[in-house]
Amino acid sequence: xxxxxxxxxxxxxxxxxxxxxxxxxxxxxxxxxxxxxxxxxxxxxxxxxxxxxxxxxxxxxxxxxxxxxxxxxxxxxxxxxxxxxxxxxxxxxxxxxxxxxxxxxxxxxxxxxxxxxxxxxxxxxxxxxxxxxxxxxxxxxxxxxxxxxxxxxxxxxxxxxxxxxxxxxxxxxxxxxxxxxxxxxxxxxxxxxxxxxxxxxxxxxxxxxxxxxxxxxxxxxxxxxxxxxxxxxxxxxxxxxxxxxxxxxxxxxxxxxxxxxxxxxxxxxxxxxxxxxxxxxxxx
Ligand SMILES: [Fe+2]
Numbered sequence: 001x002x003x004x005x006x007x008x009x010x011x012x013x014x015x016x017x018x019x020x021x022x023x024x025x026x027x028x029x030x031x032x033x034x035x036x037x038x039x040x041x042x043x044x045x046x047x048x049x050x051x052x053x054x055x056x057x058x059x060x061x062x063x064x065x066x067x068x069x070x071x072x073x074x075x076x077x078x079x080x081x082x083x084x085x086x087x088x089x090x091x092x093x094x095x096x097x098x099x100x101x102x103x104x105x106x107x108x109x110x111x112x113x114x115x116x117x118x119x120x121x122x123x124x125x126x127x128x129x130x131x132x133x134x135x136x137x138x139x140x141x142x143x144x145x146x147x148x149x150x151x152x153x154x155x156x157x158x159x160x161x162x163x164x165x166x167x168x169x170x171x172x173x174x175x176x177x178x179x180x181x182x183x184x185x186x187x188x189x190x191x192x193x194x195x196x197x198x199x200x201x202x203x204x205x206x207x208x209x210x211x212x213x214x215x216x217x218x219x220x221x222x223x224x225x226x227x228x229x230x231x232x233x234x235x236x237x238x239x240x241x242x243x244x245x246x247x248x249x250x251x252x253x254x255x256x257x258x259x260x261x262x263x264x265x266x267x268x269x270x271x272x273x274x275x276x277x278x279x280x281x282x283x284x
Contacts, residue, residue: 045083049075049218050112050119050281057117057139057220060227063198064139064220072218076143076193079216084111084121085278086145086214104128104209105270112281117220121276124149124209131266132206132234140196140219147213148188153202154179157257176237179204181256186210204234204260234260 052075056068064072081087104125111119124130124147132152142151157180182202183194188211196203207215223229239257 045075045079046111046279047281049079050283053117053119053218053220059116060137060221060224060229062116062220069139069195072141073193073195076141076216076218079143079145080190081145081214083279084145084216086121103268103270105272106130107272107274109274109276111276111278112283113222115221115224117218118222120217120219121145122207122213122215122217124207124213124215126209126212128207128209128213129269130207131269132204132236132260134204134232134234135196135198135219135223136229136232137198138196138203138219138221138223138229139198140217141193142196143193143216144187144189144191145214145216146189148186148210149213149215150186150208150210151183151194151205152181153183153194153196153205154258154260155182155200155202155204156180176259176261178239179258179260181258189213231265233263233265235263236260 049072052072056062056064056072104127106125106128107123109121109123111121113119122130132154157178183205187194195201196205207213221227221229223231237259239255239259
């Protein structure tokens with residue numbers, strides 16, 4: 001798997017040395033090709049995207065204005081896989097894990113990270129799932145560069161997360177809250193950018209890869225445990241499965257509602273990170 005990754009995903013640097021040795025032993029001559037590869041040339045697209053993001057995300061608490069959202073969205077809409085050093089030939093994703101019936105591992109790489117924003121790429125092999133999770137206080141731009149995935153996103157229905165103020169939209173179990181479906185659709189690259197907003201627009205989402213995927217995300221600000229922006233995971237419970245679910249009569253509306261319950265990070269979620277080796281950006 002690893003050697004294929006090194007050759008096919010040209011923009012992403014090789015995994016750590018220990019893991020790499022095993023791959024090289026298994027893959028024979030792939031090492032020579034990988035280690036001799038010249039650094040990817042800079043492209044203006046990723047540099048421009050970085051500079052625009054830096055101008056928009058001026059610090060934690062910044063919520064981009066509509067014009068700024070439109071600007072970043074338009075730039076991301078035009079981003080191509082090669083702008084971050086990716087090839088459409090994602091042989092990496094013909095993962096041995098899938099053939100062996102194991103849970104597919106999700107890989108991520110960080111292009112840039114500061115306390116104001118981060119730019120990352122997520123790689124999902126077929127059937128990989130990033131479970132429903134939130135983005136507290138964050139604006140998130142997601143651009144599917146390659147592949148096809150199902151995206152489902154929710155917003156909280158009604159008032160904010162304080163159970164004491166959420167009235168009919170929460171149950172006595174304060175880990176269970178009513179949410180409204182915002183997106184439930186299959187996206188296939190090339191496609192438009194989707195945006196999650198801090199307070200509306202589907203701030204919780206779930207990804208399931210249908211075909212091998214690469215997703216470019218800009219998160220402003222990034223997750224931070226120190227600043228109380230940790231990631232929470234949820235499971236969905238159909239609206240009608242709770243006894244107090246007689247608040248809504250309209251059947252169409254009922255179908256767009258679900259109870260979300262906080263859960264620990266699912267044990268089957270397997271993620272690993274690799275260094276970014278695509279076109280470099282300059283932070284000057
Ligand atoms: Fe997310």
